[in-house]
Amino acid sequence: MKKLSLNLSLTLLLFTMVLVTSCDKDEPESDTPVVLTTTGVYVINEGSFGSGNSSISFLNVTNNIMSNNVFETINGFPLGDVAQSMTLHKEKAYLAVNNSQKIEVVNGTTFSSIQTISGFQGPRHFVGVGTKGYVCDWFADDVKVLDLNTNTITGSIPVGSGPEMALVSGTKLFVVNVGGFGMDSTVSVIDLGTDAVIATLQVGINPNSIVSDASGKLWILCGGSTGPDYTGGTADDIAGSLWKINPFNYDIEKQLTMGQFHHPAKLQINKNTNELFYLLGSDGYTGKVIKMAAVPGQLSATPFVNKNFYGLGIDKNSGMIYGAYVPGFTQNGFVFRYGTGGGLLDSMEVGIAPNGFVFQ
């Protein structure tokens, strides 16, 4: 009995250990090799806030192969927490990583890291003008000026509350102030020569995106407000609006108010800059794709693509519509592609929470 029990206990003990140790395979990590081409689409996946899992996906449009997590695979370190946007400028890409308070500068062809610029509070969007860069710093309520030769911050320009996106038009930079955690309804106009605010334009509540059309006119999309408690659909809800502004004399040429509880986001424009696209929903972040001709410029609430997206892009070459779909912030998202007629072409898995596209 003594021997038997001992053997039994030994066997069970060994079994348990084998169970535990054998299942912990130390298998080598295999990263899919990334092939970047000059014709491709970058997908910005912001990840889950506070989890540090934002990433970049790259779609090679010649063979339709999507490579995920390209930034970390190429550079050996993760992109950071909440990648907000990416801008290509002079063979370089500038990635605004909001909650990592930094801009990552990478080679526009190889995507290999060049430098990390820190010193921001909540960078949302980068715009390059020659050897100068402008970064909308959401938490700091200013636009930081960068010297792109040294990649350093050389100054800051105070703007409205929560600068979200900037657009160059002529010798001016137009900055939409989305309101931060509260509300704002202004567009700050910065003179690129003096780096000073020369005008503050009043638009609708919480302007969130801006494009310029074929005639050089600016279109500004205002999300409105779901109220201080962000619930929407209640008495304190303010509907969104779309504005057309002359960038020279700041005349308001159009002011279109959306329907009750309508909150648009992510204004885009096609290659010929005559068709506007945006997402229309009720929460201010997601919505269905709306298409609108810049001329005559009439609002419609009928979706062109009837699916809720978190990000939107229009391919400058093919005219294809890219929708970024977020099934949840703890699992990978998907990109859905539609033809110019709005018919679904295909879908691909990307990183967590895709929010936008950059077409190379």
Added chain:
Amino acid sequence: MKKLLLINILLLLFATARETIFAQSTDTVSLKSVEVLGSRATLFTGGIATILTDSSQPAAFHNRTLSELLSSNSAVFIKSYGTGGSATISSRGTEARHNAVLWNGFSINSATLGLADLSMIPSGMSDNITLYHGGSSPVNGNASLGSVVVLENTVPRFTPANKTTLIAEGGSFGNTHGAITSVWSNMLLQSKTVLFYDAAKNDFNYVNFTHRDKPTVKQQHAAYLNYGVVQDFQFKINENNFFSAGAWFQFTERELPALMTSSTGAANQRDSSLRTYAGYKLLFKKSVLNIKGAWFREFQYYDDEKHNFHNRYVFNNYFGEAEWRYFAGSKWVINSGVIFNKSTASFKEYSGRQHRRTTAVFSDIRYKTLLWQVSLNLRQEFSNISNPTFSPSLSIEGVLYKKILSFLARAGRNYSLPSMNDLYWIPGGNPSLKPEDAWSGEVSLIFFNAQPKFPTLTVTMYNSFVDNWIKWQPEPAGVYEPNNLRKVHARGMEASVNYSYHHKHWKFISGIQCAWSRSEITKTFNSSENVTIGKQLIYIPEYMLSTSLSVSWKTFLVHLTNSYTGERYTASDNSSKLESFNLANLSLEKSFNNTFMPLSIYFKVMNLFDTAYQVLAYRPMPGRWVSAGIKIDFHLPTKNKKIKL
């Protein structure tokens, strides 16, 4: 991996050593008084329990935190945000909210979040800390799906005693630790006081691999301070009347560090709480009436100067309980009663005052012979939200072979109520949520032999099906909203081996606990989540292994613990994961024995192998660090003893 194997082989050698003398610790309290005066959890929970007595821990690990005690002595996963940061428990493939922590029978899980922060609970506050593995809602109520941690003092003996233990320790990164435990008793009154103080600057160096140049940086904004006092009184009015009362005050202030991927954090969190309870036990010839109540008041302040966030939360928790225990002959015990609980909170995210109110009726019936025990537990809870279903459980324990091999089987229905945040948080809160509902079953085999001595071996297999699993998910409108979205199947195995060996001046105590838990989504009620079906839930390691070894020779003690935490997925589609890691701690202790003031000095090395690891993604953890301290016991004279000086 090699280190892990080495340690296990070492432990295995001791675990199977021959020529052994069994020296099982026996409690002086008679079984009868436990049956009469013991808590419902102790008597009826059943299943496998791990009893962790803080005072039996080496001085170096005495009176630390519950998270530290559990992570180095059991195979449950402690999800920690770092030293001093919040830490929650995950057992048997469940989330933190499915694991209840009971203090004197009252749940200290936050009613607003649903979970308990173990990093704030001093492990020395109660005589015993018992981890009951598996679901036990019919006995322990809400949130008892994965495990229940019971903090309670042993049944009072009312014998004269006067002992005070003092601990003072200092270590790397400004770690300061102090605790005083004082027990005083006479024939009628017993008092236990625990004072504790912990603070650290927590400014350790780590390699920030999320930065381009992978620099070695100092952890910023991670200091913490935690202090408090726990006072328990037990009165023996006469042989049949017992009164108890106690209070627990605590204050915690911590800087909340940023992720490695972000720049310095700026937020601070302050928590303070006052928990009080009182109970009365009335003994009749064949029965016991137990009436008790508690009131908890908690404050939380969250301040972020940089972003100008200032939030203040205040919540109250009230409990009332009446329980009647009847002994029918020597074999039957019937225990029935009613429990009332009301949680209230008033803050702006609830748009005013909200409450959750429950009333439960329960009955436990137990039949026990010398070798067999059958227990039937029934509970129905009623609430102002959706009622949980009727919860029954049946457990059978018995000896299979000559007191050497025994078995245990249990099956039952468990539940977990939605938290007040799930119900009322704006935006998203969903007042129509149903409680999570689980059917679970388990079988254990226990091998135990006293003569000759072999290792004690326990193997458990369990299965649990959870319906109405609550998950916050973005709704088509974009706002996050909790819903009863999933069905989850959790299953696994647990095994433990414990062995002690005593020879002349040598003493070896070793233990191995391991767990395999597979917890996967079997159904979702949201098509966008379908890709997660069959995938392991996030932050639940499939494999856990914890080993400990104590070797003492005369007045010297070496204590080594090692815990292995397997891979954890960080995305619900299992597309990303964190690597497994081993964490070993070592302590060396020398004691100086004398009758009046025995003391020990100790030195410990935490994270012995300087492992770089992450418990949560991009939360830096300290590398190897050291600490040294002293523990002094003052045995003061009592009135009934004459001490010659």
